[in-house]
Amino acid sequence: MLFAPIDYRGLFTLGAMLLSLVSRTVDHHLKQREGA
Known part of the structure; x- marks a missing residue:
């Protein structure tokens, strides 16, 4: 086994x-888009 x-x-x-970081970032962008 190598690993x-x-x-x-x-x-x-x-x-x-x-x-979790990606999902947080996506959630943030989606909320920003809704607010704009």
Whole structure:
């Protein structure tokens, strides 16, 4: 195996953080568009 399980866990955590950041940004833009 090239990757250890902890690497997968780290990638999952990173992906979850990225996903929440993207969803927050999209939500912010949608609210801005509604207000304009």
